[in-house]
Amino acid sequence: MRHTVKQLADLAGVSPRTLHYYDEIGLLKPSSVGENGYRYYGEDTALRLQQILFYRELDVSLSEIRTILDTPRFDAQLALQSHRSALQARVERLNGLIETIDRTIEHMRGEREMSAGEMFVGFDEETQRRYEEEASRLWGEKHVKESRRRWDGYLKEKQGAILAEGGAVYRDLVAHLDDDPASAPVQQAIARWHQNLRYFYEPTPEVLHGLGQAYSQHPQFRATFTRMHPDLPDFLTAAIEHYCRNLASAA
Amino acid sequence: MRHTVKQLADLAGVSPRTLHYYDEIGLLKPSSVGENGYRYYGEDTALRLQQILFYRELDVSLSEIRTILDTPRFDAQLALQSHRSALQARVERLNGLIETIDRTIEHMRGEREMSAGEMFVGFDEETQRRYEEEASRLWGEKHVKESRRRWDGYLKEKQGAILAEGGAVYRDLVAHLDDDPASAPVQQAIARWHQNLRYFYEPTPEVLHGLGQAYSQHPQFRATFTRMHPDLPDFLTAAIEHYCRNLASAA
DNA sequence: CATAGACTATCACGCGGCGTCAGAGTCAAG
DNA sequence: CTTGACTCTGACGCCGCGTGATAGTCTATG
Numbered sequence: 001m002r003h004t005v006k007q008l009a010d011l012a013g014v015s016p017r018t019l020h021y022y023d024e025i026g027l028l029k030p031s032s033v034g035e036n037g038y039r040y041y042g043e044d045t046a047l048r049l050q051q052i053l054f055y056r057e058l059d060v061s062l063s064e065i066r067t068i069l070d071t072p073r074f075d076a077q078l079a080l081q082s083h084r085s086a087l088q089a090r091v092e093r094l095n096g097l098i099e100t101i102d103r104t105i106e107h108m109r110g111e112r113e114m115s116a117g118e119m120f121v122g123f124d125e126e127t128q129r130r131y132e133e134e135a136s137r138l139w140g141e142k143h144v145k146e147s148r149r150r151w152d153g154y155l156k157e158k159q160g161a162i163l164a165e166g167g168a169v170y171r172d173l174v175a176h177l178d179d180d181p182a183s184a185p186v187q188q189a190i191a192r193w194h195q196n197l198r199y200f201y202e203p204t205p206e207v208l209h210g211l212g213q214a215y216s217q218h219p220q221f222r223a224t225f226t227r228m229h230p231d232l233p234d235f236l237t238a239a240i241e242h243y244c245r246n247l248a249s250a251a
Numbered sequence: 252m253r254h255t256v257k258q259l260a261d262l263a264g265v266s267p268r269t270l271h272y273y274d275e276i277g278l279l280k281p282s283s284v285g286e287n288g289y290r291y292y293g294e295d296t297a298l299r300l301q302q303i304l305f306y307r308e309l310d311v312s313l314s315e316i317r318t319i320l321d322t323p324r325f326d327a328q329l330a331l332q333s334h335r336s337a338l339q340a341r342v343e344r345l346n347g348l349i350e351t352i353d354r355t356i357e358h359m360r361g362e363r364e365m366s367a368g369e370m371f372v373g374f375d376e377e378t379q380r381r382y383e384e385e386a387s388r389l390w391g392e393k394h395v396k397e398s399r400r401r402w403d404g405y406l407k408e409k410q411g412a413i414l415a416e417g418g419a420v421y422r423d424l425v426a427h428l429d430d431d432p433a434s435a436p437v438q439q440a441i442a443r444w445h446q447n448l449r450y451f452y453e454p455t456p457e458v459l460h461g462l463g464q465a466y467s468q469h470p471q472f473r474a475t476f477t478r479m480h481p482d483l484p485d486f487l488t489a490a491i492e493h494y495c496r497n498l499a500s501a502a
Numbered sequence: 503c504a505t506a507g508a509c510t511a512t513c514a515c516g517c518g519g520c521g522t523c524a525g526a527g528t529c530a531a532g
Numbered sequence: 533c534t535t536g537a538c539t540c541t542g543a544c545g546c547c548g549c550g551t552g553a554t555a556g557t558c559t560a561t562g
Contacts (some may be wrong), residue, residue: 006537006538020540036528036539038539050355061519080359084354088345090345091342100379101305101335109328110329245543255509257509287557312548327534
């Protein structure tokens with residue numbers, strides 16, 4: 001298997017310009033370059049492009065994708081499993097949007113009341129929670145039902161406050177990025193984070209620890225936190241790791 | 252219900268800057284502007300923003316969204332139905348990607364062979380066909396199963412040729428945009444388009460006519476064809492309409 | 503009443519990820 | 533050899549905002 005630019009582009013449904021660009025930024029180097037200057041791609045690069053397209057499908061930036069794919073410990077099969085669960089979460093989100101549509105139509109027919117907030121359910125509101133559900137799914141699925149049951153039990157206003165508090169915790173941590181992850185203000189913020197999580201489900205120490213690791217390793221988490229600050233993912237992981245050690249030694 | 256910029260932005264999960272920008276480009280004007288210069292949004296604008304977000308979710312450009320929402324015949328409820336079916340098509344696409352993941356994992360375990368083209372199934376390859384399935388769904392669902400059954404029966408190489416021919420038809424039509432839609436070269440291209448459709452299902456004259464109209468009215472079709480050429484959607488509709496009249500008078 | 507913090511506004515630069523085009527070289531078929 | 537489709541590099545520009553600056557407005561508190 002050996003493809004020129006157009007051949008691979010046609011197969012993948014991208015443009016030749018895209019492949020040029022990806023070469024230029026070091027994201028997808030061709031398998032070889034002929035004496036004529038032409039790029040040639042083999043199965044290794046086709047597989048890498050597939051990974052790129054999956055990450056792109058999940059709205060991960062190209063520089064992030066490059067970082068992920070270039071880590072020595074990158075495991076392609078594990079990444080595919082991760083994509084799979086992320087895509088399933090996306091499917092659920094879309095189904096949530098479809099429900100919003102149904103409710104909006106009922107509203108327009110005068111069959112039901114609808115607040116402005118309710119109109120936008122499914123677009124972005126529960127993104128963070130959905131990511132965390134997904135991470136939990138990596139370690140155990142019982143949390144999903146529990147999480148939904150708890151969430152649905154809260155009043156709308158309470159839900160807004162919970163989400164706002166979650167966001168405030170991360171902003172607080174960004175403000176303490178120069179501190180030691182083990183310092184008291186940081187650990188207090190992590191305790192608030194822990195409490196915030198408990199609105200969704202009762203996290204075991206294992207889940208807490210796994211979440212902490214996922215925040216820097218899982219592509220969507222990493223992308224989300226990097227957008228807040230480039231150093232936040234690793235900082236979060238270190239701080240949560242310390243917090244979990246404290247939980248373990250206190251028990 | 253009356254919201255300031257931040258209030259509506261928070262509800263909708265967008266940024267105030269986005270709302271400023273949408274005002275600036277005439278996409279979403281506030282319901283009113285106070286003496287202090289502040290923008291205020293009511294339920295009318297919240298509903299419009301919801302529509303915008305649905306179209307954005309479906310990757311429609313903002314200028315296209317504006318065109319659609321500003322047409323005098325815009326029917327919000329009908330549009331929501333349209334979004335619904337588009338989102339369901341998106342769900343199916345994501346499920347297709349999930350299948351690709353499963354097959355890729357099997358390939359990596361050595362359990363199955365996989366071509367480079369197969370790696371990219373679900374990303375973009377069948378976009379056109381999926382749109383057309385969706386349009387058919389608007390007029391009758393029996394075509395969906397028939398379409399899938401036919402498609403699955405073709406060899407991979409044949410599938411590639413069918414899709415390429417579909418693309419060639421549209422490129423041919425773009426080259427004849429200065430011609431009369433009723434002219435012989437254009438009508439011949441539409442006949443090829445008709446034949447191409449028949450690889451998927453046997454379209455009734457009603458479906459053909461409806462597809463012709465959908466090409467300029469249905470947001471995703473319109474966006475797709477506008478990307479090929481700004482005048483193509485309306486040209487297609489006019490050419491197909493003429494072709495259908497010829498079919499009817501020949502019968 | 504004064505202050506502080508959170509909000510509002512406009513303005514403007516810049517970014518990511520390409521699309522598009524130009525000019526020149528390469529390849530394969532007739 | 534010619535032609536058309538491909539290849540390359542280079543470069544401008546677009547879309548949809550994010551970000552930051554500056555200044556005005558609003559609301560709660562002391």
